Amino acid sequence: METNEQIFLRVVEAGSLKAAAEHLGADPSSVSRKVAALEARLGVKLLQRSTRRSIPTDAGKRYYEGMRRLVDEQAALEACVAHEKDVPRGLLRVTAPNNIGDVHVAPVLTGMVDMYPDLKVELILTSEIQDMGEKGIDVSICIGNLPDSNLICRKLIDLPVLLIASKAYLEKRGTPRKPSDLPGHDFLFFNRMQRDTPLEFTGPNGPEKVKVSSKFIVNSASVIRKLNRAGFGISLGNPRAFKGLLDSGELVQLLPEYTLEPYPLYATYVSTAFVPAKIRRFVDLMAAYSAEELTGWGMLET
Structure with a gap:
């Protein structure tokens, strides 16, 4: 049932209690009681009533004009909020490790900015675990097994991993033919987790499980690629990040007949009763992009 204020607006706009009651599907006496209750609360007469017409008094006209504006503004505000529920807008803050942010996450974010003109994006490249609530992070893209938390974690994909080296390195150190040949070779790792994990x-x-040692630990994908090309060691890489260098022959995939355990890729965000459209849409697009673009290197652009 509409409020007393809304019923008063209906009566003024319909011109009579009877017409307003018909529009509302209510009994005229009920509509009359609602208007009378409003007048009693305000302590002022709002309508001059007759058998055929209900005409607003001077106070009623002023009240109608002000209340009409308020009701219209409320309707516009509710429509705006409902629209925000469905359309990404505002600032979307995303964190991702440096080694995947540029090639895996940035393309999705640039696509979203093109699709949604009211959306702004901040991409923070870091491997450190962030307090998402305190830092105002909307979504964190993470690699590897996640610690227990109250966050919502959506697995996007298992990222394939290759062993990659330059021809210069292999000429100097020899080409490994099987996993047991790897100990004693120099590796380029992105973080300590890679270094410490067989x-x-x-x-x-x-x-087969093999423990290897690192020559460099560098939390920069571009630096690792440079060290790779310069012959400083073997790196672990996703096909997407190294496709151009592998296609050109500058870098070489090692042990192609062996498959390395993939790295799980997750999107995490804070659990709330209402998840904004910008978060829902970004996570959905990341999942779709991961499934289409990151499962193999034959489909990928350089």
Whole structure:
């Protein structure tokens, strides 16, 4: 049922209690009581009533004009909020590790900015775990197994991983033919987790696990690629990030008959009763992009 104020507006706009009641599907006496209750609360007469017409008094005219504006503004505000529920807008703050932010996350964000003109984006490249609530982070893209938390975690994909080296490095140090050849080689790692985690392979002889050592730990994908090209060691890389260098022959995939354990890629965000459209849409697009673009290198652009 509409409020007493809204019923008063209906009566003024319909011209009579009877017409307003018909529009509302209510009994005229009920409509009359609602207007009378409003007048009693305000302590002023709002309508001059007759058998055929209900004409606003001077006070009623002023009240109608002000209340009409308020009701219209409320309707516009509710429509705006409802629209925000469905259309991404405002600032979207995303964190991602440096080694995937440029090639995996940035293309999705630039696509969203093109699609939604009211959306702004801040992409923060960091491997550190952030307090999302305190830092105002909307979505964090993470690699690897996640610690228990109250965040919503959506798995996007298992990222394929390759062993990659330059021809110069292989000429100097020799080409490994099987996982057991890897200890003693120099590796370029992105973080300590990579350094401390044994490499797990699946190959012709089943699963194999190998512990290797690092020459460099560098939290920059571009620096690792430069060190790779300069012959400083072997790196672990997703096909997307190294496709151009592999296609040109400058870098070489090692042990192609073996498969490395993939890295799970997650999108995490704070659990709330209402998840803004900008977050829902970004996570959906990341999942779709991951499924279409990141599962193999034959489909990828340089």
